[in-house]
Amino acid sequence: AQKVTQAQTEISVVEKEDVTLDCVYETRDTTYYLFWYKQPPSGELVFLIRRNSFDEQNEISGRYSWNFQKSTSSFNFTITASQVVDSAVYFCALSEASKLTFGKGITLSVRP
Amino acid sequence: DARVTQTPRDKVTEMGQEVTMRCQPILGHNTVFWYRQTMMQGLELLAYFRNRAPLDDSGMPKDRFSAEMPDATLATLKIQPSEPRDSAVYFCASGSFPPGGEGDEQFFGPGTRLTVL
Numbered sequence: 001a002q003k004v005t006q007a008q009t010e011i012s013v014v015e016k017e018d019v020t021l022d023c024v025y026e027t028r029d030t031t032y033y034l035f036w037y038k039q040p041p042s043g044e045l046v047f048l049i050r051r052n053s054f055d056e057q058n059e060i061s062g063r064y065s066w067n068f069q070k071s072t073s074s075f076n077f078t079i080t081a082s083q084v085v086d087s088a089v090y091f092c093a094l095s096e097a098s099k100l101t102f103g104k105g106i107t108l109s110v111r112p
Numbered sequence: 113d114a115r116v117t118q119t120p121r122d123k124v125t126e127m128g129q130e131v132t133m134r135c136q137p138i139l140g141h142n143t144v145f146w147y148r149q150t151m152m153q154g155l156e157l158l159a160y161f162r163n164r165a166p167l168d169d170s171g172m173p174k175d176r177f178s179a180e181m182p183d184a185t186l187a188t189l190k191i192q193p194s195e196p197r198d199s200a201v202y203f204c205a206s207g208s209f210p211p212g213g214e215g216d217e218q219f220f221g222p223g224t225r226l227t228v229l
Contacts, residue, residue: 035217045203045220091155098143098209099168100218102155 002027002096006103013082014111021077021106023092029053033095034068034075039105040088048090051075082110114138116221118204124227130192133224135204136185144187145205145218146172146179155203161187162209194228201225 003026013019025034036048049059051068059066063080079086087110093100117136125131137144145160159169164181172179176195181187191198205218 037220043201043225044222045205047217047219050217098162098207098216099145099157099160100147100155101157104154 002029002094002101004092004094004101004103006092006106008106009104010107010109012109012111015084016081018078018080019082019108019110021079021090021092021108023075023077023103025073025075025092025094027094027096029096035093035095035100036066036075036077037091037093037102038088039091045091048077079108082108084110084112086110114219116204116206116219118202118221118224120224121222122225122227124229125194126229127195128193129228130190131194131198131226131228133189133202133204133226135187135189135206135221137187137204137206138219139185141206141208141219143207143209144181145207146187146189147203147205147220149201149203149223150199158189158202191226194226196228199226199228 005024032053034051038046038048049066056068065078067076089105089107091105092103116138119134143162146158147155148158149155156171158172159179160167161181176191178190201223203223204221207216207218209216
């Protein structure tokens with residue numbers, strides 16, 4: 001069975017600090033996809049990134065970066081120079097046959 | 113800017129009443145998902161359809177929940193009778209999945225916040 005573990009439940013940082021959100025997954029599939037979604041206080045789910053299991057290259061998008069390591073089954077997300085607008089719940093998810101299994105989410109609070 | 117729409121955005125009802133939630137997927141998307149979000153369970157998949165056919169509804173309580181796609185532009189999730197434990201935010205999502213493909217992005221609607229008293 002698929003499983004996504006986000007061990008951190010809440011993180012609080014001061015603006016401009018860097019913060020890393022951890023994600024560990026379990027799957028028996030050899031081909032799979034990993035996602036990160038953001039849920040701001042307004043409640044909608046916003047897609048951030050998708051990564052397939054054959055592409056272990058790290059990705060950077062502005063202040064966001066992702067580190068995918070198959071050897072440790074991890075797909076961690078780093079926000080550099082955090083801002084108050086980054087305050088949200090962040091979900092990691094794993095795709096199986098197009099169905100998403102979500103982690104429990106990490107509540108990130110960025111204080112001014 | 114294409115978006116998934118859901119109605120109603122908020123619904124308060126009394127236990128025992130029927131609740132119907134509606135979703136309009138993004139035009140051209142062939143797969144529609146229903147998720148439920150609660151504090152205790154997080155985000156859970158209830159059911160999903162591909163090309164309007166139900167593919168998996170194993171996450172849905174069968175005795176009171178039903179999901180349908182009467183046409184390609186409308187998906188419905190019905191609860192009858194509703195119970196207080198059904199209180200949650202219900203999200204609809206849609207995506208375009210080619211045959212054999214599974215990794216495409218899902219676009220989420222704004223959700224329906226259901227409160228059953």
